Amino acid sequence: MSTTSTPSANRDKVLATALILFTRKGYFNTSMRDITRESGVSTGSIYHYFRDKEGVALALYQSLIARMQEEFSAIMRRHDSTHDQCRAVVALLFRITESEPEVMTFMLYVKHREFLPEERPVCSSAPFEQMRAMVQRGMERGEIVHCDVLVASTCLFGGAIRMITSRLDGIVEQPLAHYLDDVWACSWRAVAAN
Amino acid sequence: MSTTSTPSANRDKVLATALILFTRKGYFNTSMRDITRESGVSTGSIYHYFRDKEGVALALYQSLIARMQEEFSAIMRRHDSTHDQCRAVVALLFRITESEPEVMTFMLYVKHREFLPEERPVCSSAPFEQMRAMVQRGMERGEIVHCDVLVASTCLFGGAIRMITSRLDGIVEQPLAHYLDDVWACSWRAVAAN
């Protein structure tokens, strides 16, 4: 099967399937046989593209991190003030949570340490550092109250991020867009300079 | 029947060992053999006290939830205003994070759904509902700005909770007590009525 249209079509199929299964059932509850069955790609092919099961998870993780990093960079280019940048970040995260919940689940809600022991925690990945950089700059500009950068960015984004995990948990019933204005009002008030 | 339990020392030893191993290596990376080796309790004894591996995790989870529920109830009894209650909650969580990081890790940072599929998510467990109840009451009293209760409690505690997970991740280097005042200032400002 799978008349190779592009050489790496199967590679992408494996990654897409892994994202679904890893987020739905968890990494350890997903066997390689599950991935071959759901993706239609044979064991041999998977091991041709990836070193092992961990390699699949790693490739997935890095591709999602990279994507997020690009989107954040675009936001930083598009908006000037820290206020607008950070609000755009929250809006983006809310949007992705609704349209691609698996992506958000894998980024925020999966405990990577358990199956990617080499990898640093998500919180120290590039996108999170970009968020801290925005806050840092906002502090220098006087937009954000002067205090520890870690504290400020944690408080600024903490509410929104917990809102996302609550939504992924099914605690929040309405689409996140419905809460965006309220959440942002609270979040910004927490760190606004005046 | 059910005589007042003089709970077997071995049962507690298993739970204590499981807490350490589950949080250090993860549930799926911890084998029953690991638990027998580290606890010194034989396989047969473990299966005498617990139905299966999941039963160990479940007992652990429920005991920690119950303990937290009690501590929160004590806080609600001890303090009057919502402001003081919620601040005491954050202070307590920060304190536990430092003195018993495994407890906090297991409560906040472990993805229970993967090995306790029957259990509801942490966010809808009793302690989290207590937190929401405090906020609700604060809103009725006029201490907290009137908006969706879920939004308010998420924003009020979101920063602190993310601070905890960051600390558990090793991103935050100072003991959490060092940040308590700043974090609480931000958190309360996010939802304070005036």
Place this chain on the structure above:
DNA sequence: TTGACTAGAACGATCGTTCGATCTATTTTG
């Protein structure tokens, strides 16, 4: 004697991974 508890060898299932065979498309050779 009974029943709660301890012990650890053994079992069956399942897992991640390997391996040799086969197919296909591209490149090299005669």
Place this chain on the structure above:
DNA sequence: CAAAATAGATCGAACGATCGTTCTAGTCAA
């Protein structure tokens, strides 16, 4: 240009390791 050679993909049966759990036997207190 045709044929042969090479390299990249694909496939799935089979392997060895490890897992959670069971089972039988034994201990000890009441």
